Amino acid sequence: MTQALQTILARHQFNPTRLLQILREAQEALTWIAPEYIDTLAAGLGLPRARVEGVAGFYRFLHTDAPCRYRLLFSDNITDRMLGNQDLLTTLCEMLWVERGHISEDGLASVDTTSCTGMCDQGPALLVNGWAIPRLSRERLARIAELILAQAPVETWPRELFAVADNLRRADILLGNPLQPGDALRVALPLGRATLLEEIKHSNLRGRGGAGFATGLKWAACRDAAGDHANARRYVVCNADEGEPGTFKDRVLLSTQADLVFEGMTVCAYAINGSQGFLYLRGEYRYLLAPLNGVLARRREAGLLGRDILGHAGFDFDIEIHLGAGAYVCGEESALIESLEGKRGIPRNRPPYPVSHGYLQCPTTLNNVETFCAAALVAAKGADWYRGIGTVKSAGTKVLSVSGDCARPGIYEYPFGVTVRQVLADCGAENTLAVQISGPSGVCIAADEFDRRIAFEDLATAGAFMVFDRSRDMFEVARNFAHFFAHESCGFCTPCRVGTAMLRSTMDKIAAGHGTLYDLAEIEKLDRVLNQSAHCGLGHTACNPTLDTMKRFRPTYERRLKSLDFEPAFDLDGALAAARRMTGRDDTGAHLSTEIEA
Numbered sequence: 181m182t183q184a185l186q187t188i189l190a191r192h193q194f195n196p197t198r199l200l201q202i203l204r205e206a207q208e209a210l211t212w213i214a215p216e217y218i219d220t221l222a223a224g225l226g227l228p229r230a231r232v233e234g235v236a237g238f239y240r241f242l243h244t245d246a247p248c249r250y251r252l253l254f255s256d257n258i259t260d261r262m263l264g265n266q267d268l269l270t271t272l273c274e275m276l277w278v279e280r281g282h283i284s285e286d287g288l289a290s291v292d293t294t295s296c297t298g299m300c301d302q303g304p305a306l307l308v309n310g311w312a313i314p315r316l317s318r319e320r321l322a323r324i325a326e327l328i329l330a331q332a333p334v335e336t337w338p339r340e341l342f343a344v345a346d347n348l349r350r351a352d353i354l355l356g357n358p359l360q361p362g363d364a365l366r367v368a369l370p371l372g373r374a375t376l377l378e379e380i381k382h383s384n385l386r387g388r389g390g391a392g393f394a395t396g397l398k399w400a401a402c403r404d405a406a407g408d409h410a411n412a413r414r415y416v417v418c419n420a421d422e423g424e425p426g427t428f429k430d431r432v433l434l435s436t437q438a439d440l441v442f443e444g445m446t447v448c449a450y451a452i453n454g455s456q457g458f459l460y461l462r463g464e465y466r467y468l469l470a471p472l473n474g475v476l477a478r479r480r481e482a483g484l485l486g487r488d489i490l491g492h493a494g495f496d497f498d499i500e501i502h503l504g505a506g507a508y509v510c511g512e513e514s515a516l517i518e519s520l521e522g523k524r525g526i527p528r529n530r531p532p533y534p535v536s537h538g539y540l541q542c543p544t545t546l547n548n549v550e551t552f553c554a555a556a557l558v559a560a561k562g563a564d565w566y567r568g569i570g571t572v573k574s575a576g577t578k579v580l581s582v583s584g585d586c587a588r589p590g591i592y593e594y595p596f597g598v599t600v601r602q603v604l605a606d607c608g609a610e611n612t613l614a615v616q617i618s619g620p621s622g623v624c625i626a627a628d629e630f631d632r633r634i635a636f637e638d639l640a641t642a643g644a645f646m647v648f649d650r651s652r653d654m655f656e657v658a659r660n661f662a663h664f665f666a667h668e669s670c671g672f673c674t675p676c677r678v679g680t681a682m683l684r685s686t687m688d689k690i691a692a693g694h695g696t697l698y699d700l701a702e703i704e705k706l707d708r709v710l711n712q713s714a715h716c717g718l719g720h721t722a723c724n725p726t727l728d729t730m731k732r733f734r735p736t737y738e739r740r741l742k743s744l745d746f747e748p749a750f751d752l753d754g755a756l757a758a759a760r761r762m763t764g765r766d767d768t769g770a771h772l773s774t775e776i777e778a
């Protein structure tokens with residue numbers, strides 16, 4: 181055991197910023213993170229034990245509870261639920277003789293749920309020891325159970341079980357690009373840094389990770405920032421955390437366009453004078469790690485990474501891949517940087533922003549996977565060409581992850597400005613009741629809004645497009661999202677930690693038929709509190725799906741309420757019943773009458 185840990189520590193040069201990677205690899209080798217491993221790692225890295233333990237306890241995919249040979253986590257997004265994941269989970273528990281959420285007594289297996297695993301176009305899905313298995317059915321579960329009971333190592337399971345389809349349905353300039361590795365760099369490097377940056381600015385490219393910040397401005401701010409140290413290094417970080425439920429387009433970009441992603445990062449490094457890049461890959465996409473490392477190796481051989489890239493003296497840049505470990509909040513840029521530094525993924529106070537104080541307090545440019553792909557296209561083909569596509573305010577294309585009630589779920593790339601109605605027609609959706617755009621933190625729209633457009637000036641989106649037909653109950657959709665936010669709140673700030681838990685319990689209370697109009701008003705109040713006082717975007721957006729569905733599908737809430745009167749959530753008179761029984765009194769004076777309350 182100690183030898184295995186020492187080998188892992190040595191591979192990471194005993195560097196504390198690699199703590200998350202070290203813990204992940206330790207778990208892969210030893211099945212869990214035992215208390216004595218934490219001692220060894222703390223000593224080897226020169227860190228307080230509490231720091232190592234704190235990090236190990238933060239991430240969903242790191243296990244400190246007990247050894248377990250096969251850990252199975254069912255994806256629990258609403259689309260998995262629509263495809264019957266709950267019944268399948270129960271079936272697997274029965275096949276393995278385990279209780280949901282517990283490790284079997286012999287330490288063989290545990291079965292539980294996790295947030296969306298990014299396989300919504302081919303759900304239901306699960307992870308076994310971190311490896312994704314999509315398209316679950318009873319037959320596939322029977323095979324999985326057989327392999328587990330035979331104690332076959334996961335590496336020997338049939339490859340076909342782990343095959344993830346790209347489901348590429350519509351390609352445009354990005355997914356259909358004819359570029360070869362190095363094409364964009366061969367145009368960008370002769371331009372020089374300043375002209376390249378002007379091109380990116382002029383292209384009107386905006387970030388695809390959700391906030392839509394102008395990419396050229398971000399890069400320029402990073403190039404001009406001094407950071408905390410004299411001669412601070414500059415870093416380029418690609419956000420491939422893709423944790424928003426219903427979003428899986430970065431998965432497909434990474435599996436089909438990895439060269440374009442890395443090319444975009446390298447173009448960025450040239451523009452900002454960066455020397456090191458990181459791709460932060462969500463843990464659920466563990467299966468992409470080896471192929472992506474293969475692409476990086478090929479690029480090094482081709483002179484597209486490393487020293488003097490493409491013979492350009494002094495342009496040295498390389499890229500490393502870090503794997504996340506199951507924490508949605510790590511998609512938030514400052515939390516991601518904390519995680520890259522080997523810490524818990526807790527969002528930082530901002531300002532200062534990552535462009536000046538990012539990785540190791542040095543200037544850092546962080547962009548979404550799709551943004552880097554688009555930047556490579558701009559570098560190769562020019563800003564004017566790029567801004568000629570899409571709308572005046574939204575240049576280029578948007579890659580959508582389409583899932584839910586439609587005949588052809590998958591990846592669709594459109595020029596900005598496409599209507600929701602067009603996307604619904606293309607994916608074969610019928611009798612559509614609602615579409616959730618940009619995941620739970622985005623917006624829910626009803627049928628009378630289907631002529632709205634996907635564009636920054638109308639429906640801005642990070643890419644999720646979840647379709648719900650008329651057989652669906654939008655209250656249950658919102659309730660699933662409320663559970664998601666409560667589960668993923670990192671707990672750092674009280675308004676979000678308590679607020680998301682209150683939202684979840686209020687939705688559960690309404691579902692159980694105990695809600696009143698008072699609870700609906702409380703949710704609105706909660707939204708105001710979270711917006712004003714939560715520390716990051718997770719808290720700010722947590723009430724969005726509930727408020728959107730309450731506004732557009734009010735009857736689905738009202739028919740669950742036990743009363744349409746404005747009754748307080750707590751029944752004080754009912755709570756005094758025990759006292760009345762004890763004193764033997766049940767006369768009018770022993771009750772809280774309406775007059776007295778008033």
Ligand SMILES: Cc1cc2nc3c(=O)[nH]c(=O)nc-3n(C[C@H](O)[C@H](O)[C@H](O)COP(=O)(O)O)c2cc1C
Binds near residue numbers: 423511512548
């Ligand atoms: C809770 C939370 C989760 C996020 N998750 C992601 C993510 O998975 N991928 C992403 O690119 N951006 C995500 N973002 C947005 C990032 O903070 C950041 O704005 C983005 O990566 C910047 O890249 P861009 O300018 O290319 O859009 C998230 C933000 C929040 C608040």
Ligand code: SF4
Binds near residue numbers: 526
């Ligand atoms: S808002 Fe929520 S997720 Fe964000 S820092 Fe606060 S507790 Fe963490």
